[in-house]
Amino acid sequence: MDTKKDQIVQIALKRFSHYGFNKTTMSEIAVDLNITKANLYYYYPDKNSLIKDVLIYISDDIVAKEYSILDQYDGDLLTVLFQLLELRAAYLKEYYVLHISENVEWIRGRGVGLVLEHMHYKEVEVMQELFKRAVARGEIALDNIDEAATSYMEVVKGLSLLRSVADVLSGMPNADNVDKILESQKRVTNFIFSNKVIVNTSL
Structure with a gap:
C-alpha cells in the first residue's frame, strides 16, 4: 500500500471505528483528510x-502481533492461548463498532465477506502454527492439527458473536461486552486444553 493510501486508511479507520461503516460517508473522510x-x-x-x-490493515496488524506472541511459546500452551485471546480482546474493544458492523448483512453483501x-x-x-509447535514440543497430542485449529477458532469466534448479538441487532455498541467475551473464551479454552489434551511433559 502506498503512502497516500495508507494515510487514507488510517484516517478512515478513525471515523469508521467511531461511527461505523454505514454512518460514515466518503465526503466526511475527504474532509478529515483535507482533500476533495x-x-x-x-x-x-x-x-x-x-x-x-x-x-x-487491522488484520495484518493483529496477525503480526500474534506471531510475536507465538514466538514466545516455551512449552506453556495455555499461557500463549490466553495471551492471544487478550490481544484480540484489546483490538475488539478498540474497534467494537466495526465488529458489530461486520456482522450486519449489508456489509457482507458487498464483497467484504x-x-x-x-x-x-x-x-x-496462527493457531495451526502454535499447535504444531506444541505437538513438536510434546505438550499436546493432536491427530489432525488443521482440524483442531479450525474447530478451536470457530468456537472462539462463535462465543464472540453470541455475546455481541444483541448489540448487532440493536446497532448500539456496548464495549463492556468484550470483557464477557474474553472471560467466556478463556473458560472454554481452559476446559478444552487443561488436563485433557495436554500430556505429561515430565516423561
Missing part, C-alpha cells in the same frame, strides 16, 4: 473498496 472527494475517489472508487483495505473469510483463515493459520 474527487481526489479520494481517485484512490478509492467507492466506500466498499476502502472498507476492505481498512479491514486488511470474502475479506472477512480471508481474515478468519489467517487467524486459523
Whole structure:
C-alpha cells in the first residue's frame, strides 16, 4: 500500500471505528483528510473498496502481533492461548463498532465477506502454527492439527458473536461486552486444553 493510501486508511479507520461503516460517508473522510472527494475517489472508487483495505490493515496488524506472541511459546500452551485471546480482546474493544458492523448483512453483501473469510483463515493459520509447535514440543497430542485449529477458532469466534448479538441487532455498541467475551473464551479454552489434551511433559 502506498503512502497516500495508507494515510487514507488510517484516517478512515478513525471515523469508521467511531461511527461505523454505514454512518460514515466518503465526503466526511475527504474532509478529515483535507482533500476533495474527487481526489479520494481517485484512490478509492467507492466506500466498499476502502472498507476492505481498512479491514486488511487491522488484520495484518493483529496477525503480526500474534506471531510475536507465538514466538514466545516455551512449552506453556495455555499461557500463549490466553495471551492471544487478550490481544484480540484489546483490538475488539478498540474497534467494537466495526465488529458489530461486520456482522450486519449489508456489509457482507458487498464483497467484504470474502475479506472477512480471508481474515478468519489467517487467524486459523496462527493457531495451526502454535499447535504444531506444541505437538513438536510434546505438550499436546493432536491427530489432525488443521482440524483442531479450525474447530478451536470457530468456537472462539462463535462465543464472540453470541455475546455481541444483541448489540448487532440493536446497532448500539456496548464495549463492556468484550470483557464477557474474553472471560467466556478463556473458560472454554481452559476446559478444552487443561488436563485433557495436554500430556505429561515430565516423561
